[in-house]
Amino acid sequence: MASEKLIHWKTAAERGLKPIRTLDLRVEPHRGSGLFFIQELVEYDNGKSGWRRRTGEGYWGNPFTYKFKTAVEAEAEISSIRFEAAVSEADAALRDEIGIDYFRRDNLKRLWEYTAREPGKLPTAGELVALFREQRATLADALDVIRAQGGEQQPRDYELMWGFKEGRRSVAELVAWWRERLDRQEAQRVSTELKERKAKERSERRAREDAFLRAQAAEKAAADGVVPPVREALSLVGHAASESVLERIAVELCEKPYLRHVLMYEGGYLRLYVSENRLAWKKWGQYETYERKRQIADRAVIADAFGLDPKDDWRKVRGALLKMLKPSNLDMLHQKDVQAALEKARAAGRTLVVIRQLAFLWDEEVGEWLLREVERCDGATASKCTLWAEGPIESTNYGRIIVLPYLREDGSKVVGHTRNAAYQGRAEPRAETKIIRFAVYDELGRDDTWDHYGNEIVSDDEIEGDV
Incomplete structure (x- = not known):
């Protein structure tokens, strides 16, 4: 555009001309102040164009000029202005095609942010319109396929939209994404039910144990006179x-x-x-x-x-x-499901079996399972680490406590080991490191089968059906 056709901003102000649209934007450094302004090429209501500093209007209607401390900040603001302009133009085009949607501008922004092929690239209005149409058509086809497959839980288009934004751009990918989501929800539901059931069982067990201890306290006082x-x-x-x-x-x-x-x-x-x-x-x-x-x-x-x-x-x-x-005849080793788990692990060559919060170590010399103390770091006791079920246990000493291998929150692996409790001092070292193969059975029925008086709480059939 030739310079003689541009109108100076002061002349435009004197004539009362109003800018109707922005044609171009650029950064302008202010000499001697260290500040940066945005110059915008605007078209006035008389058809002429000219450069002027970008201004705005405050909350109380007071005009102000946009100022920036660095050129980078000014360039970022220009990118934001151009992005908003493209979104507005695309929304206007889609309004004529589809109709009014008060949330479409926000949807267009998020859609581009999630699916932009080149990070930092600004879209044109045409690209936004094409992307929106692609999403709309793909979601409709995916919905038809999912509904044809049946099922109690059917998605809404806005639910599938999240899969599209995450990169599932084809009908097959969206259908698979939805099925995976249902599977995760079902797994979460089962997990929640299990936690609630275990919490209820723990509460019931503690209530029975407290009642037992209260009765024992009264009996002891009476026996002691x-x-x-x-x-x-x-x-x-x-x-x-x-x-x-x-x-x-x-x-x-x-x-x-x-x-x-x-x-x-x-x-x-x-x-x-x-x-x-x-x-x-x-x-x-x-x-x-x-x-x-x-x-x-x-x-x-x-x-x-x-x-x-x-x-x-x-x-x-x-x-x-x-x-x-607690009577000795109520030891967990008498439970049939525990016996079966121990035999299964022994046949697989494992010498340590962890069942819920108890552990059994096979003693080759005496030929029997011995109850041992373990320390586990998983969802049952700590939210920031999980059990590394495939990891080894490397015992370099004769420590009383067996620490099971686990994954830290950052993903690093901690190998299992043995140690003494803090108040017992250092454990006696082994001449050679012993590798302990272990198995974990958390799915075995309830937390208990008998109470302290020997009354059966859960029958064998109930235990087997619950596994």
């Missing part, structure tokens, strides 16, 4: 005696004479009173939460009967009590 102290022998330490508090403690001791932790409301506050000899009582946990106090009082119903502290790590306390009180 524990009787409640007389009311007159009770006293409060550290503050003035309160008859109401002592009366409440006496009532609790009449029901459970072995208690050394009593919870009560006093003056609108929840108080926990503790005693070493069940005679002299004092307040505990001035700065502890109410929930913590309730927790300790609930655990004390079990722990106090056995001379244990309910404020200690309850997992260790509870585990020790269950191990001590």
Whole structure:
């Protein structure tokens, strides 16, 4: 365009000319300021053209000029303007062809961003229109194929659109993508149901175990001849005696004479009173939460009967009590499904079998399976790593704990190994590294088959049908 045909922006402003469209854009450095502006070649309403700085209008209607600290920022803004212009032109063309769609502009933008063959390339309006038509026709054909195949769950066009944006550009690829998605959803549903079932089973098992431990606590106190102290022998330490508090403690001791932790409301506050000899009582946990106090009082119903502290790590306390009180004839080795899994693994040459949270190590010298302690890092215990089921276990020492191989969140592999617990010191080293082949069976029925009294919870038929 010849320079004599261009109109200066000041002249256009004096004549009151209005720009109706942008013809071209370029970056203009401002001398001495270090700033950059965008110059745009516009066509005015009188048919003439001219260069002017790109301006905008603020929230309150105040005009401003676009300013940038670097040329790169200005060029990026030009690319964005040109992209928006192409989208607008394509949307206008499709509006005449298909009709009004208030979301089409956003769809065109995302469609190009997901499917652009050359990263950073700006599309023309024609390319956007062609891409939209291709997507529309492919989705329609894929929907026809999927519906012809039948099935309870049929897709909507917007659902298939995500597959198209991910690069599934043919009908066959979209159909396969949809089937894969249904398979993932089904796998997720099954996984969720399994987790919920296992959580329910764990909750039921813990409830049975807690009821068992409470009953054992009461039986032990009765067997030991524990009787409640007389009311007159009770006293409060550290503050003035309160008859109401002592009366409440006496009532609790009449029901459970072995208690050394009593919870009560006093003056609108929840108080926990503790005693070493069940005679002299004092307040505990001035700065502890109410929930913590309730927790300790609930655990004390079990722990106090056995001379244990309910404020200690309850997992260790509870585990020790269950191990001590559980009859030996209820060992997992008596379960038929466990026996079958051990025999299957032994036939395959594996010497370590992990079933749920227990592990059995084959002892060649004595010719039997021995219960061992393992440490596993998978979805059941840690969300950031998964079991590396094909990995080896390389034992270089005689450590008590067998750490199963696993994958870290970053994908790196950790080989299985053996070690002692932190408080046991270093394990005695082996003369030669021992490779332990292992198998993991997480799918074996329920978490338990018998309760602590020997009552059967799940029949053999139910176990077999559940595998």
